[in-house]
Amino acid sequence: MLRLTKLTDYAVVILAQMSQEPSQRYTSANVAVATAVPEPTVAKLLKELAKSDLITSARGSLGGYTLNRTGDAITVRHVIEAVEGPINLVQCVDDLSTCCVTQKKCPLRGRWGLVNTAIIDQLDRITLNDMIGPTLVQIAAE
Amino acid sequence: MLRLTKLTDYAVVILAQMSQEPSQRYTSANVAVATAVPEPTVAKLLKELAKSDLITSARGSLGGYTLNRTGDAITVRHVIEAVEGPINLVQCVDDLSTCCVTQKKCPLRGRWGLVNTAIIDQLDRITLNDMIGPTLVQIAAE
DNA sequence: TTGATATCGGATTGAATTGGTCCTATTTAA
DNA sequence: TTAAATAGGACCAATTCAATCCGATATCAA
Numbered sequence: 001m002l003r004l005t006k007l008t009d010y011a012v013v014i015l016a017q018m019s020q021e022p023s024q025r026y027t028s029a030n031v032a033v034a035t036a037v038p039e040p041t042v043a044k045l046l047k048e049l050a051k052s053d054l055i056t057s058a059r060g061s062l063g064g065y066t067l068n069r070t071g072d073a074i075t076v077r078h079v080i081e082a083v084e085g086p087i088n089l090v091q092c093v094d095d096l097s098t099c100c101v102t103q104k105k106c107p108l109r110g111r112w113g114l115v116n117t118a119i120i121d122q123l124d125r126i127t128l129n130d131m132i133g134p135t136l137v138q139i140a141a142e
Numbered sequence: 143m144l145r146l147t148k149l150t151d152y153a154v155v156i157l158a159q160m161s162q163e164p165s166q167r168y169t170s171a172n173v174a175v176a177t178a179v180p181e182p183t184v185a186k187l188l189k190e191l192a193k194s195d196l197i198t199s200a201r202g203s204l205g206g207y208t209l210n211r212t213g214d215a216i217t218v219r220h221v222i223e224a225v226e227g228p229i230n231l232v233q234c235v236d237d238l239s240t241c242c243v244t245q246k247k248c249p250l251r252g253r254w255g256l257v258n259t260a261i262i263d264q265l266d267r268i269t270l271n272d273m274i275g276p277t278l279v280q281i282a283a284e
Numbered sequence: 285t286t287g288a289t290a291t292c293g294g295a296t297t298g299a300a301t302t303g304g305t306c307c308t309a310t311t312t313a314a
Numbered sequence: 315t316t317a318a319a320t321a322g323g324a325c326c327a328a329t330t331c332a333a334t335c336c337g338a339t340a341t342c343a344a
Contacts, residue, residue, distance in 0.1 A: 001226055001330075002146055005302065009254070011233045027319065031188045040305050047321065060312025076257055084143055111273040112151075115218055118268065122260040131253040138334040143301075147331065169290070182334050189292065202341025203289040 007084045010037050011045050015054065015079060016132050019071035025064040045083070052082035071132065077123035087123070090117050150225045152179050153187050157196065157221060161213035167206040185255035187225070208263035213274065227261050229265070231258050 017035050018026055025081060028046055032039035046065050050057040055065045080087060088113045144266060159177050160168055170188055174181035188207050192199040196216060198208045233255045 002144065002222060002229055002231070003233075004144055004231050006233065007303075024324060037303075041303080043320080044304085050320085058312085059310075059318095059320045061316095062313060063311080063319045065320090080144060087144055089144070089146050091145075091148065094266060097315095114273060115265070115268055118264040119261055121258070122264055126257055126260065173288095178332075183332080185291085186333085192291085199291060199339085201289095201291045202340075203287095205290045205340080206340060207291090239342080 002089075004080065005084060007041075007045060008080055009061075010035075011049060011079050011083045012076070012128070012131065013037060014042060014045060015049070015067070016068045016071065016128050017073060018055070018065070019074070019128055019132070022067050022070055024051055025058065025062075025066050027064045030064070034126060049082050052078070054078060054082055071128040074128045075124050076126045076128075076131070077120060079128075080123060087116065089119065144231075146222065147226060149183075149187060150222055152177075152183060153191060153225045154218070154270070154273065155179060156184060156187060157191070157209070157216060158270050160197070160207070160209045160214065161216070161270055161274070164212055165207050167204075167208050169198065169206040172206070191224050194220070196220060196224055213270040214272075216270045217266050218270075218273070219262060220263050220269045221270075222265060229258065229262055231261065 013035050014031055014037065017031060028043040029039055031037075031046065032042040033041070044054070046057070049055050050065060053068060055067055057063070059066050069134075077087070155177050156173055156179065159167075159173060168176075171181055173179070173188065174184040177184070188197065188199070190270055191197050192207060195210055196205040199205070199207050218251070
């Protein structure tokens with residue numbers, strides 16, 4: 001249905017929140033309160049994100065998560081791939097075994113790659129900062 | 143998971159096939175043979191596509207489906223929207239009732255629209271002909 | 285008028301994915 | 315040693331997808 005998962009949506013919210021104080025160390029509970037996303041879900045996501053190079057985790061009593069880059073160095077593509085894995089608009093692109101490419105009758109022959117890369121390019125061009133914009137200031141003023 | 147449905151994939155295959163003989167009238171069975179897509183699935187799709195302005199249906203014994211435009215006037219966006227409906231990367235964009243926009247804590251405030259329109263722009267820029275390319279000639283030569 | 289050919293509109297079923305939660309281990313600092 | 319965190323899965327309900335089939339309707343031709 002060409003839709004991102006809710007988890008990806010949450011991940012953007014969480015990372016955007018963390019980018020407000022980039023050097024701070026956040027715990028799951030911490031982030032949950034700040035973003036109003038349920039704590040178990042936050043925990044699940046931060047665990048997953050820690051496997052990427054977007055955030056770093058520290059275990060133990062003073063542990064937590066730290067952002068590795070600033071908000072303008074994190075693109076939407078980074079977040080999507082960290083949560084959902086590689087971006088493939090159709091099965092054809094990643095699962096060539098069942099793909100019509102192997103069938104002579106298919107008039108496309110794997111041409112979805114054209115669309116796929118065009119989408120990825122766009123997702124790579126938009127950063128967290130782009131998505132946050134000036135609205136946080138407005139919220140603070142309310 | 144940012145993936146199109148298989149039906150959308152099939153729809154592109156079907157329309158690409160029809161665009162080879164744009165003025166011809168195709169039946170479901172007809173298209174099924176030409177594309178190697180199962181007939182019931184083809185029938186379902188053509189029914190759905192006939193509700194859009196991409197193809198026109200004719201009932202009765204000499205009935206079938208006819209393409210309304212040439213392959214360079216049909217974009218990927220057209221096909222996706224005909225099969226899946228409007229493009230919304232996240233719930234936030236189309237279902238505002240459950241959306242974080244209503245919560246002051248959300249730092250995004252519906253900024254997914256930025257990404258959404260960027261994607262749609264790309265999908266609107268790529269046509270069926272772009273996806274077919276020169277490969278059909280190659281197939282014929284094999 | 286009748287019969288053959290197609291589309292039209294829904295219903296249905298199984299499989300896969302997602303969303304959300306919870307539990308037990310492990311690590312670290314005080 | 316204890317408290318505070320993350321790590322890694324398991325789990326289940328709900329939704330969506332994939333694929334098919336059926337009865338109704340429309341059209342043309344004999």
